């Protein structure tokens with residue numbers, strides 16, 4: 646019996662085998678914002694931890710532009726031909742159009758043709774949701790090479806006269822390659838939602854409930870509206886719930902977690918969550934100071950930024966919270982050392 650058990654193959658995991666990011670070149674600093682609204686570098690730094698963020702400028706450039714840049718870099722660095730990609734999923738809340746999906750556009754822009762591609766909309770939890778979906782296809786044996794993109798052009802839906810929201814968000818994109826592995830990869834996932842949280846964080850107009858009119862534009866209803874203090878509380882509670890849930894379910898002690906990879910909403914939300922989980926800040930990825938909150942892109946951008954520090958077998962806990970409300974987490978083992986893919 647014991648011999649038989651030893652011979653049994655370990656289950657197939659969906660492993661991240663490469664990561665790449667793209668940030669538009671234009672930098673918007675806190676000093677720049679202080680010239681636009683009644684705020685200061687000190688207020689923004691103390692309340693959010695953000696010093697600067699990137700803004701995508703250029704006529705006709707949408708989220709797909711940044712997503713395509715990230716995917717091009719990913720394919721190049723992993724030596725993946727566009728024709729070898731079998732599925733592409735894009736997490737975004739700022740699609741180029743209501744339809745077609747941004748994933749369709751990214752495929753066309755990078756020369757990926759004739760495969761399935763679709764968007765996932767779960768606001769700031771979008772990347773965790775999209776990676777969770779990708780993992781199911783890999784585990785089921787349906788696909789062997791999936792690209793998951795998290796991309797958002799938040800500057801398109803931010804009201805730059807509203808000081809409580811415009812200081813938080815930035816633009817960017819990150820992409821990962823997901824492949825089957827018997828050694829490393831996604832071990833557990835947890836996704837959650839609560840539609841009653843809509844009132845605290847949403848974009849009121851532009852959808853089917855309130856189509857665009859001159860009035861909705863005049864009332865600035867096509868941008869993000871949030872009750873910051875409530876979102877803050879729900880975000881800490883939601884991220885703590887999934888992180889502690891995943892740790893409990895997988896018998897992980899805080900010392901077992903090599904890296905906590907939180908959605909970069911706000912430095913204080915990240916610090917409070919890490920403190921509740923008793924994970925020291927040296928093991929927490931933090932990129933918010935230079936990129937701001939890029940919604941679905943924060944987690945892949947953080948993985949890209951810290952890639953050189955990661956080692957095969959490192960245990961990572963990803964956690965996100967966003968509009969919807971949505972929240973979720975992923976426990977995975979990293980599949981490669983440093984900047985090398987395998």
Ligand SMILES: CC(C)(COP(=O)(O)OP(=O)(O)OC[C@H]1O[C@@H](n2cnc3c(N)ncnc32)[C@H](O)[C@@H]1OP(=O)(O)O)[C@@H](O)C(=O)NCCC(=O)NCCS
Nearest residue numbers: 683684688692769808809812873874876877910911966967
């Ligand atoms: C937005 C946020 C930074 C505001 O911080 P806060 O401590 O909650 O501040 P409040 O909203 O209570 O506002 C406090 C005061 O600061 C003011 N204020 C808001 N934004 C300001 C800014 N950019 N600069 C200066 N003052 C500002 C408010 O007008 C208010 O003034 P008042 O007391 O005279 O009315 C904070 O609530 C937050 O980070 N929430 C989470 C947001 C988030 O992460 N969203 C994305 C989720 S994925």
